[in-house]
Structure formats: structure tokens, C-alpha cells
Amino acid sequence: MKFFIDTADIEEIRGLTATGMLDGVTTNPSLIAKSGRVFKEVIAEICEIVDGPVSAEVIALDAEGMITQGRDLAKIAKNVTVKVPLTWAGLEACSTLSKEGTLVNVTLCFSANQALLAAKAGATFISPFVGRLDDLNLDGMELIEDIRQIYDNYEFKTEILVASIRTANHVKEAALIGADVATLPPQVLRQLINHQLTDKGLEAFMADWKKTGQNL
Numbered sequence: 001m002k003f004f005i006d007t008a009d010i011e012e013i014r015g016l017t018a019t020g021m022l023d024g025v026t027t028n029p030s031l032i033a034k035s036g037r038v039f040k041e042v043i044a045e046i047c048e049i050v051d052g053p054v055s056a057e058v059i060a061l062d063a064e065g066m067i068t069q070g071r072d073l074a075k076i077a078k079n080v081t082v083k084v085p086l087t088w089a090g091l092e093a094c095s096t097l098s099k100e101g102t103l104v105n106v107t108l109c110f111s112a113n114q115a116l117l118a119a120k121a122g123a124t125f126i127s128p129f130v131g132r133l134d135d136l137n138l139d140g141m142e143l144i145e146d147i148r149q150i151y152d153n154y155e156f157k158t159e160i161l162v163a164s165i166r167t168a169n170h171v172k173e174a175a176l177i178g179a180d181v182a183t184l185p186p187q188v189l190r191q192l193i194n195h196q197l198t199d200k201g202l203e204a205f206m207a208d209w210k211k212t213g214q215n216l
């Protein structure tokens, strides 16, 4: 499973790159606003740090505008992945940009039929938002299972990029289902390592080592 982080915070990206766990980055207009940075500048900087796909979302709502913006964003770096919303205009833009060889991430997916449309439009990634479905007392992971089944039935190459992840458990469940990618808030990625028995065990080993009086 590939791990992307869902942030436009350069320091977070640098820190997590050093762990060797980062396969890419996703951003959205809300995360760009939170960063307080100029959109294209921050995307260019992320692309210099990370080798993998870096999602940058178009703002236009019509297909022509999305295609123009997508082409423009794709010029920033070869790993820019143009993010388009799951609308008919977004699918049209996805189809055109994908045929030109641009990586495309279709975002704001909340149903299996939407994911089917995105795969048919040639999306590189589909982003189903599990946390926002859970917030409505729906089952986000059930959607991931459905998309996995549909994509496997027809051997679609579109990668399932699980988005709107809120917990470490979301990551485990998505991995068990066989999702291709999870995009994680930085704090959730850091939480994945936590186990109290690891901490206790290490503490005991260190205390016993001290008793040996040896140095290494």
C-alpha cells in the first residue's frame, strides 16, 4: 500500500519524507488556504521534495477551464497530478488530460457508480472520502470494498486512493480491503507506529542493558 500525506505544510512533508514512508502528497483548496502560501509556488516546492505524485486541484467548474488549468498545473513538474472533482465536467477534463499523459486524481467520490465513471474516464486515481461518509453515519469502508470489487471485475487500472482518513483503524481496514493508496493527515501517519508494548519492551531492554555496565 502506498502512503500519501494530505497536507500543504512543507515542514511536515520534509519531516515525513525522512521516514521513507512517503509515496506522494495530496492537497486541496482548503489545505492550500490553510498553508497561507501561493498555490503554484507551494506545489512546485512539494514536487522538489517528493518524487511521487503530488495532487493539485483545479478551481474551474467547466471542462474547458479545468483542462486549461490542468495543463498549466502539469507544467510545474512531471509528478503533478491534476485533481478534478467528480462532476461531468471533471470527467470530461479527466478524459482529455489522461489521454495527454497527465496523471489525474478524481476527487470527492462518494459512491461506487461515481468511481466506475472515473475509471472509464481514464483516471489515474479515484479518491473516495471515507471520513466524510462516516460523519453521516454511513460506512466509508463499505464504499472501498465496493470499488475494489468493481475495479477487479473489469481490471480497471485506476488506483483506489482512500481519502478523508481520520484514524489509524481506517488505514488498517483500507489495507485489508486492498486499496492501492491511503492519503493520511500527518498525525495519523505518525500514530500508525504506536503500541504501548513496544514502548514498555524498549524501556525494559534499556534498563537491563544498563545493568550490564557495557558500552557499544
Ligand code: E4P
Binding pocket: 006, 026, 027, 028, 107, 127, 129, 131, 132, 163, 164, 165, 183
Ligand atoms: C484528499 O485528497 C482530500 O484532500 C482529503 O483527504 C479530505 O479530507 P477531509 O475530509 O478530512 O477534509
